[in-house]
Structure formats: C-alpha cells, structure tokens
Amino acid sequence: MPDSTSPVKKQRSEKSRPSVFWVLAALVIPIGSLLARFRVVDAGKLPRTGAFILTPNHYSEIDPVMMGMVSWKLGRLPRFLAKESLFSVPVLGWFLRRSGQVPVSRGGSARGAAPLDAARKIAEEGRIVIIYPEGSLTRDPDMWPMRGKTGAARMALENGLPVIPIAHWGTQQVMARYSKKISWFPRKTIDVKVGDPVDLSAFRDRPLDNATLTEATAVIMDAITRLLEDLRGEKAPAERWDPTQHNQKETGRFDG
Numbered sequence: 001m002p003d004s005t006s007p008v009k010k011q012r013s014e015k016s017r018p019s020v021f022w023v024l025a026a027l028v029i030p031i032g033s034l035l036a037r038f039r040v041v042d043a044g045k046l047p048r049t050g051a052f053i054l055t056p057n058h059y060s061e062i063d064p065v066m067m068g069m070v071s072w073k074l075g076r077l078p079r080f081l082a083k084e085s086l087f088s089v090p091v092l093g094w095f096l097r098r099s100g101q102v103p104v105s106r107g108g109s110a111r112g113a114a115p116l117d118a119a120r121k122i123a124e125e126g127r128i129v130i131i132y133p134e135g136s137l138t139r140d141p142d143m144w145p146m147r148g149k150t151g152a153a154r155m156a157l158e159n160g161l162p163v164i165p166i167a168h169w170g171t172q173q174v175m176a177r178y179s180k181k182i183s184w185f186p187r188k189t190i191d192v193k194v195g196d197p198v199d200l201s202a203f204r205d206r207p208l209d210n211a212t213l214t215e216a217t218a219v220i221m222d223a224i225t226r227l228l229e230d231l232r233g234e235k236a237p238a239e240r241w242d243p244t245q246h247n248q249k250e251t252g253r254f255d256g
Contacts, residue, residue, distance in 0.1 A: 021072070028068070029069060032065060032069045033069075035187065036066065036170070036174055036189065038073070040074070040194065041193040041194070042194045053131055054071065055152050055198075056132060057228055061179075063132075063168070064080055064130075066168065066171050066174070067168065070192055071128070076128050077128070079130065082103060084105050087101075087103050102129065133153075133217060134147075135151070140241035141241075145224050145225050146240060146241040147221070147240050150210070157216065165194075166194050167193050167227035167230075195224075225240070
C-alpha cells in the first residue's frame, strides 16, 4: 500500500444545507467512529461538486454504512441503490425516502424506470449515487471483486455520468462477510483509496447492448480491483470470480 495517505477532511458544500442527512449523521457518525477510523488515499480525487457514480467493492453487509461515512466526511451526501423491501420498513423507510435513496427490486439490478429516472435527476441536481457493481457481497473466497453487473455502466452511459472507482479494505474486521455480529473492540482501521474517473469514452457512441455494457462493466471492475490491489499489497486472481461458474446464486447468502 502506498505511504502517501490523505487525511479525511470535512468539506462544507452539500452538507452545509440542513437536511435529513444531518439527523442520519448525528445518529451514525458517533457510533461508526467508535467502530473504525479511516485512512483515505487520494481523497482529493473525489469531486467535491458535480454529479457522478461512486463504485466501491463489496464484501461486508456493513459496507454501505462505512462508505456512507467516508462520503459524508469527504463532503458529499451518500445516496445508494437500496433494496426495495427496505422502503417498507417503519422509520427506516421514511429516512431512505427523505434522503433520496433509490429503490431497486430484488436481485440488485439497476435496470427499470425508477433507478434510471433517479440517475437523470442526480445528474440534473449535481448529486452523487453509490452503486455496488457486484450487486451483492463478493463470492470470491479471498474477497476480491467478483464479476460485475451492468447497472452502473448503463446508468453512466445513458446519462453521461462519470464513474469514480473506490476501494476499501478492513471493513471485514468490523463485520465479517455474512455475519450479523459487530466487532466493537479494539477500534478498527479501514483503508480507502479513491481512483481516477473510469475512461468509458470507447463506449459512448456504441449501442448500449449487452456486449457493450458487459465490456464497460469489466473496465469499471478492473479499476476497482487495481485500487484494492494497492491497498492490500497483493495481486488479484487473473480471472475474476464468476458465481455462475461455481454453482452459486447471484444474490443472497451462501456457504463459501
């Protein structure tokens, strides 16, 4: 992992206007800060203004909380593609709707009218949305990014949104993959690295068919994987894990 790390600095931009995020931050940040500290590499690469899609790796069910904290600390309000069923949960559903989270039907696909409409609105308002391209927790035995789904690429190409890759490592020490138990002590360190915008220019003038979206998704996953390699100081497997090649379900829990 590179020695040059940037401290997480709070920025007063989107956060300066009162919103439901202030309530969420007041509830989540103090507890999350007891669980973990963040070391962010290349924090300056996260745009402080303008719309974009942030694409992290995914290996723990507490990842969204940790990535939401990073986004908040870097001055951007986190908006996720969230499971549609969560929006019917009392109180939680209200917070999700009020904070602009995007409902997605079971299976984690970013296709359909709601996510695409949300992307257009995000672009118009200069907001960001956090999408996990893998769609669910990675099935890779060593927690490297697995094969991605095409939702992030589709939203980016259809709406002209930049894709900013980001990788993190250490969240599994807070909550292991598929565990429901949080490890409170000692306080953990989560390493985060922000990448340059993914170059999707080769796909801009192509029909957005399955071949194009699959290729574009592979480019996004390559960018995330390189960042994670830097954080872990290791090389990822030459072939990305594909659940369908290992008789695994695309979604839900599994015994790995």
